[in-house]
Amino acid sequence: MTDLQITTPVPMVGSSTAVVDDHTRGAAGLTAKNVACWFGTKKVLEGVGLDMAPGQVTALIGPSGCGKSTFLRTLNRMHELVPGATLAGEILINGVDIYRGAVPVTDVRRRIGMVFQKPNPFPAMTVAENVVSGLKLSGLKVTKSEREDLIESCLTKAGLWNEVKNRLGDPGRALSGGQQQRLCIARSLAVSPQVLLMDEPCSALDPTSTRRIEQTISEISESVTIVIVTHNMQQAQRVSNRCAFFLAAENEPGRIIEEGPTKDIFTNPRDSRTEDYVNGRFG
């Protein structure tokens, strides 16, 4: 299992010739073991271990500055893009180490997609181009009909197809904020990721768009493992199966205080700090 090398391109939706490889398609499990992070000499995260099971939605909650976004960014090797950022520990996708293994970093990021807090469609691309931009960026070739199918299926999964099917040639930024964020989700789905990381995807959106994105999350969670950072307790309750509560004491690195099924975290927390936080008494 662990010596698995990912050299074949991720099979595309609608592609009949794709090589079927069970380990590079379908929802994958993600495991973090004893992860610690630094920015320069400042340690911001310590001893984080978390199991994100395949096809499950895991919510990371906690007050600002507790390291949950940093942790999320270690999961697809985005953390290292910050100058001076380092980390320790192990992160495994289906049992394969994403840092020390033979998997190239571009493959890691394609298999573990990410949706950011601020919608960021590519300004120089149309709606349709944005959806399939991941193929172009990672050098995957598809035929015209495959591309058209992919655009429709991804936009449908992201709950955007009906709104934009007549606007595929418009610039990506011509859409509203909520539509842009769903376009970003569609863009992430187009490269068939096994895991999708979402960093407060709804914090810049109105309630209607938030609801649509939550719908999308529940619809796609069967085929892709989701890890979502959110400040919204109701959202965490609505969308997630499991929950991890992060907390950082003053001048100390963040840690996971408690982790378990969402229901337990919210109704029957073991730690008093978790109880205080989920009930809105601090943070």
Added chain:
Amino acid sequence: MAFTLRRRRATEVTTDEKIRIRSVESIDVTVMIGSAISSFALTQLLYETFLPLSGALGYIVVWYALFLAISWIAVRELRGTVRAKDHLARVVVWSGASLAIVPLVLIVLYVVGKGYHALRPQFFTQDQRYVGALSDATEGGGSHAIIGTIQQVGIASLIAVPLGITTAVYLNEVKGRLAKPLRTVVDAMSAVPSIVAGLFIYAAWILALGNQQTGLAGSLALSVLFLPTVTRTAEVVLRLVPGGLREASLALGGTEWRTTSRVVLPTSRSGLVTAVILGVARVIGETAPLILTVGGAFIMNWNPLSGKQDSLPFFVFRLIRFPQESQIARAWTGALVLMILVLVLFVIARAIGGRGPDHIGRLKKWRLQRKGLA
């Protein structure tokens, strides 16, 4: 009374007539005119009666200063100190901006006025082959100089634009170890006097390597000046691309090269066009580096790789020093044509790539439709 009247009128508005939002009220205009008149009267009094002053420039300065002071006092009385400061700042900014436009307009008008006499269609088609000392200014033309300038600046941009943008990508996207010293070098390069650039190419390319004075040698000298301008501008432009776009591209599994070529550069396209325009503007009017390198010519030379060439600035520089009126008139026409050329190049550049990244041109639309992306 007046207050209630106004209120009643406001509530009775039922039409779709748009509210006219006026930033300048008539009382303000009155104050300005009054201040202008009274400061003029005061200046006149100072100059003609009280003080032993003379001179037009001093007169205008004193008038302007008095105008500021009087309108300041008037507005303060009328609206209070805060509004008066606002008013003063507005007047100063307005007059500063107008003052900056004056020389620009004067230059254009002066060159047009001097140059249009000898401007005939054949200026664009003929060279100075059959022009003698006593020929009319309308005889012959400057086509050899126009072609020379276009070729030299064209080759210089072929050298400097790819090099400059690559350097900017290195400075801003790769952020390699050499970025800091390189930036210093580029800064130093942008301070190189243009005659030194010409001397450098003369010494290194013509004397040391034994090449001739050609259009190419001129292009090399121009690209020394072109490169730092385009590099620094392109670097600033690339820095404006939001980091979130790079992260989004990398998070999709994009490589660094594809992130740069497919996301960063297309997003900053219009800014990069500006960088190229600034670079062209920097070199197209240069005379000094060309004197030593292109040699100058009176007849057409289509080949920038061999033989001496002319260029418009050099053409102007040479002819303006002749004693004959006709030659001087030709020089002014050359200056006018140079300005027209710059204008045309800039309009073309803006039309090709000047719009924002959101703009989808006809060609791109057609390409997208063919691929099923629109």
